[in-house]
Every structure is written in structure tokens, then in C-alpha cells.
Amino acid sequence: MTELNLFIQNQGLALLGPQWWPLVWTLVWTLIKIILLITPVMILVSYYTLAERKVIGYMQVRYGPNRAGFWGILQPFADAIKLFCKETLIPQGAKRAVFFLAPALTLVPALLMWAVIPFSPELILADINVGILYVLAISSIGVYGVLMSGWSSNSRFAFLGSMRSAGQMISYEVSLGFTLVPVILLSGSLSLKDIVEAQREVWHVIPLLPMFVIYFISGVAETNRSPFDLPEAEAELVAGYFTDYSGMSFGLFFLGEYANMILISFLGSLLFLGGWMPPIGLLSFIPGIIWLALKAGFLMFVFLWIRATFPRYRYDQLMRLGWKVFLPISLTWVFLTAVGLHLFGKV
Amino acid sequence: MMVVDVIFYAFAAVTALAAIGVVSSRNQVHSVLLLILTFFSTAALFVLLEAEFLAALLVMVYMGAVAVLFLFVVMMLDMELNELKEQAINHLPLGLAVGGVILLEFVVVLSHSHALPAAASSIPNTLAIGRSLYTQHLYPFELASLILLVALVGAVVLTLRERKSGAKRQNISQQIARSRSEAVELVHRKPGEGA
Numbered sequence: 195m196t197e198l199n200l201f202i203q204n205q206g207l208a209l210l211g212p213q214w215w216p217l218v219w220t221l222v223w224t225l226i227k228i229i230l231l232i233t234p235v236m237i238l239v240s241y242y243t244l245a246e247r248k249v250i251g252y253m254q255v256r257y258g259p260n261r262a263g264f265w266g267i268l269q270p271f272a273d274a275i276k277l278f279c280k281e282t283l284i285p286q287g288a289k290r291a292v293f294f295l296a297p298a299l300t301l302v303p304a305l306l307m308w309a310v311i312p313f314s315p316e317l318i319l320a321d322i323n324v325g326i327l328y329v330l331a332i333s334s335i336g337v338y339g340v341l342m343s344g345w346s347s348n349s350r351f352a353f354l355g356s357m358r359s360a361g362q363m364i365s366y367e368v369s370l371g372f373t374l375v376p377v378i379l380l381s382g383s384l385s386l387k388d389i390v391e392a393q394r395e396v397w398h399v400i401p402l403l404p405m406f407v408i409y410f411i412s413g414v415a416e417t418n419r420s421p422f423d424l425p426e427a428e429a430e431l432v433a434g435y436f437t438d439y440s441g442m443s444f445g446l447f448f449l450g451e452y453a454n455m456i457l458i459s460f461l462g463s464l465l466f467l468g469g470w471m472p473p474i475g476l477l478s479f480i481p482g483i484i485w486l487a488l489k490a491g492f493l494m495f496v497f498l499w500i501r502a503t504f505p506r507y508r509y510d511q512l513m514r515l516g517w518k519v520f521l522p523i524s525l526t527w528v529f530l531t532a533v534g535l536h537l538f539g540k541v
Numbered sequence: 542m543m544v545v546d547v548i549f550y551a552f553a554a555v556t557a558l559a560a561i562g563v564v565s566s567r568n569q570v571h572s573v574l575l576l577i578l579t580f581f582s583t584a585a586l587f588v589l590l591e592a593e594f595l596a597a598l599l600v601m602v603y604m605g606a607v608a609v610l611f612l613f614v615v616m617m618l619d620m621e622l623n624e625l626k627e628q629a630i631n632h633l634p635l636g637l638a639v640g641g642v643i644l645l646e647f648v649v650v651l652s653h654s655h656a657l658p659a660a661a662s663s664i665p666n667t668l669a670i671g672r673s674l675y676t677q678h679l680y681p682f683e684l685a686s687l688i689l690l691v692a693l694v695g696a697v698v699l700t701l702r703e704r705k706s707g708a709k710r711q712n713i714s715q716q717i718a719r720s721r722s723e724a725v726e727l728v729h730r731k732p733g734e735g736a
Contacts, residue, residue: 327597334605
């Protein structure tokens, strides 16, 4: 490995000279790291769609996709090929630039957030000291894809859907943000790595169980998933903000939504379920990354379980739940956590 | 040339061009979108200055909240551009006055500024900002939060309206408190008798 590295360095220096080579090498190396992170995420996303159809299929006593490959294993590729081959339609009167920017602006933030997710103490692309704030900040950009797609489609269904969904995403972002404050207080750090390390004794889910529940429900609402999938309430709004999208531009919305769901699961297991820590010390021979994958996998399963179980919320009920139930509870819990830390002398 | 330099010039160029686009764009929604791009690339410049906390706050507060409201309002309005153009001349003196004051402030600040000291690397900037806010600037900080609270209450009062009597409303706790005995009545009828 070191020999290969040395060979590349020497060849590069000979080719580009000492002035340009470090610049080019930094950019290329960063790009390689990004690809190594994004590729597994995209594979996970495509198989998550298959898992969703299978899990919900079995919950509804049917098989789910089972034609493409053994046990439907090639279904994601079949779907991808179908989406790629479809014609991309542009509605009359659509604002073209914004129309095509919107799906990209949904997917890109969903992928950007993965940069700070630590998979183990060493395996992390960008170990920045405000990791959790970075995730919150980037996730707040996601709403623009929704707003822009609804406006640029020049269609009432899409516009109504995007207004609803933007309102929903902003509302639940507030309570989602407040559930993270007690976690930060208990860990005394904004770095995701330090937050996991702070759970060596007790996982945060034990003192902060109500916060974990609110975090997860807000996460479901934030990703526009059932039972909060109002923006795409097909019975009333056709398909909400992406009514007029087809082919791969629709596919990007789809990928963004699933990447966000997986991210919420990983973040939940890092913040509340101890990340790569085993539940009891005896089991520490199993590598930490497997523990993290198991915990995130469980949360990802809960996403599907919820979708197969609950009917859709009405819009006013959704807003009421966010502002009048979750927000007061999480604000109170922030206060209680701070008081508790003060009384028991940790601060 | 350093990598950081390349990144700085790229983001600085995007910031400047987007800012020009905000005022020159003919479509109001495009203006707001370019404003958002300006916020974002400014946040990137903050990151280059190693002020990650400020960058995250800028993105969260301005992009995540303020600009979304702008976009909501502008998208809902159906503005006629020609009408606006005719009225633009009336607002020219005010606009020039405000712009002049801002320009003057910039000149005064920039001509009196000396090279800023390098950021102290021993403590993270989140901690430094927190300490400064809660010790040195405690009273202005509390005053600002009080003003925000007043604005918050004011907004609620302005939008609160009493519903006309007779309007139906859902009372969730009442619904949940209902028991089976109140809601369901079992009636036995012989066939052919009717209800």
C-alpha cells in the first residue's frame, strides 16, 4: 500500500511539477474518499427500497417483488434501468432551470450529511467539532428542493403539495432540533464522535427516552414518510410536489428521501443508542461497526413497520402534534436536563 | 497556489455574482433563490476562516428559517413587474439614502480596522462565543432575547382571531376520553319490526 502511494506521488510530481501536484492530489484524494463513502450509501438506498417492498409485502401477507433475480434481488437495478430509460417530461410553462435544480437540491443535502457520520472511532470522512450542528444546518437546506419543485412545475397540485410539505418540514425541524439539545448537554460536546464516547457507561436513550421517541417521530415527519406523507397524499394531491416529475428527475427525489431515512436511523443510533458501543461489555468482541449497523438497521425497519401500520394524519392534526405536543415536551426536557446536571454536580 | 486559495476564490466569486443576481434578476423568486445561494457561499467562507459555529448558525437561521419565509411570501404573491418598475422611481431617494448610509458605514469600519488577530486555537470557537455571550455581553444578550420574546408574543396576538360561535372544532382529549359505553349502543330488534 505504501509502495503504491509512493509510486503515485513520484509519478504525479514528475508529471505536473511540485507547484501543481499537491493541489491536484488533494482534490483527487478527496474525491476518492467521497466516492468510497457515497457508493455504499447509494447501494444501501437501492436495497432499502427492495427491503421496504418485501417487509410491507410480508406484513400484508403477500410476497413482494420476486421476479427479477432470486428472491427479487435484482429488483433495484430493474427499477433504476426503468427510470433511466423513461422520457423526462417538462410541463408547459415550467421554469426549466429551477425545475431541474430542485431534484438535485433534494438529493445533494441528503448525501452531504453523510460526511460527518462516524462509523467507528477511526472511520469518519470529516471529523469536525460541530458535527451535529452541521447535520442540522444541511438538513435545513432540504426544504428548498421541495419548494422549488412545487413552484417551478407550474401546477396547482405540485404547488399545494410543496407548501404543505415545506410547512411540515419546518415545523418538525424545530422539535427535532430541541430533542438534540439534551444529548449535547449530557455529552458536553457538539462532535458526533465525542457524543458516542460519552455513552460508554449509559446510553443516552435511558435518561432521555421521551426525547428519543420525539426524535424518531419527528424524523419520520421530516422525511415526509407515512403516516406523515401528506405532501404526496395520493388521494388528494396526486403525488404532491413531484407530480410533474418523471424518469430520473423523479428518481432523484426518491433517492433523496431514502438516503434521508437511512441517515435519520444512523444518527438516532449514534445519538441515543450508543453508536458502536455493545449493549453489554461481554459482547465487545463483535466489531463496533456491526453494532452500529444492527442498531441503524433496527430503526430502518421501524420506519417500514410504521408505514405498514398507521393511517395518514390529517394536516391540522400533524401541525398540532408538532407545535402543541412535541415542542413543549422537548423544551421542558431541555430545562429538566440542565437542572438535573446542575443539581448532580456534573457542570 | 494553495488549495484553500482556490476554494476561497471560487466561493468569493459565487458570493459576489449571486449578490449581483439578487438585485438584477427580473424574477422575484429567482432573486430569493440567489439570495439563498449568497447566504450559503458566505457560510462556506466562514468555514474557511475556521468559524464553523458561525457558519452552521448562518445556514440554519438564515437559510433554514428566514429565507424560507421570504420564499413562501414571494411565491404566493403574483407581482406585476411593469407596475413595480413604474413605481420604482418614487422609491429612488429612499433607496439611495439607505444605500449611502450603508456605504458610509463600510468605509468608516474598513478604514479604521487593523489586521484581525488570528483565532486562538486553544479553545473551540463554540466555547469562545458561548463564554463571551454569557459573561461579557450578558445584558445585551438577555435584552435581545427579551425583544425577540415580545416580537413572538406580538406575532401570536396579531394572527389570533376568535372563531365565530358555532364553528366546529376538534377536541382531541375529549375524543380520546370517550369510552365504548358512551359511543356504542347495542340494540336488539326482531326481524320485520324496523328500528
